[in-house]
Amino acid sequence: MDNLFLKYMRERTGRKKTAQGPSFESPGPVITISREYGCPGRRIARQxxxxxTAKNRAQGNNRDWRWISKEIIEESARELKLSPGMMEDLSEYRERGFFENLALFFSDEYYPGDVKIKNTIAKFIFNASTEGNVVIVGRAAEAITKNFTNSLHIKIQAPLSWRAERVAEMQGMTIQEARKEAMEMDHRRAMFRNYFEKERPDIDYFDIFFNCATLSDEEIIESIVILAESRGFVV
Structure with a gap:
């Protein structure tokens, strides 16, 4: 599987591209969900x-769909021998205080390079995607699997004011604090994605965008299911 991953990454970054880019046949379907901070990506992925899964079973197919989010960090952290918390901090460019960094410097903790962190995460996403029947939340999965033939890429958005209200309610912040938190998280996530997306526009990676300020979870999910069925993801 690792050799297949390396071959795929070379095709994505490499030579002899056609006008539409290389095509990569995946053994099974993958749906990726990217979301702005404060939008319900995990909840929508689970539902x-x-x-x-229910639609598969209704048609006599007992293969379940699964969704993954935190597992990406947990498995990548295990491979790099880091705690999940540190793995998330490093991948999201979270800042540490001077004394915290000093303590880590004299500890047994090990900082892998930025490229190694991102490629470890990418390898986990690639391997999960090749297994098929998976919904993946975040971590630039849309870029990592963009050239899979059986893929669908979703982005969930909402105005900053709407997101700030939800973040303030969930985390007990003021609206001003929540706005700042949302903007900072959007920026850190963009830094991670740009390693894979090379600052190309979203339209190069996503098939459809949803505004969760004007659409309910049920409406978004129903729309995605219709697309998945039209592409033969449910059989």
Whole structure:
């Protein structure tokens, strides 16, 4: 599987591209969900996986759909021998205080390079995607699997004011604090994605965008299911 991953990454970054880019045949379908901070990506992914599983079973296919989010960090951290918390901090460019960094410097903790962190995460996403029947939340999965033939890429968005209200409510912040948190998280996530996306526009990677300020979870999920069925993801 690792050799297949390396071959795929060379095709994505490499030579002899056609006008539409290389095509990569995946053994099974993958749906990726990217979201702006404060939008319900995980909740929608869970409900989407449950809905697709139910539709499979109704047609006599007992293969379940699964969704993954935190597992990406947990498995990548295990491979790099880091704690999940540190892995998330490093991948999201979270800042540490002077004394915290000093303590880590004299500890047994090991900082792998930025490229190694991102490629470890990418390898996990690639391997999960080749298994098929998976909904993946975040971590630039849309870029890592963009050239899979059986893929669908979703982005969930909402105005900053709407997101700030939800973040303030969930985390007990003021609206001003929540706005700042949302903007900082969007920026850190963009830094991670740009390693894979090379600052190309979103339209190069996503098939459809949803505004969760004007659409309910159910409406978003129903729309994704219709697309998944039209592409033969449910059989």
């Amino acid at each position: 989407l996986a449950e809905t697709l």
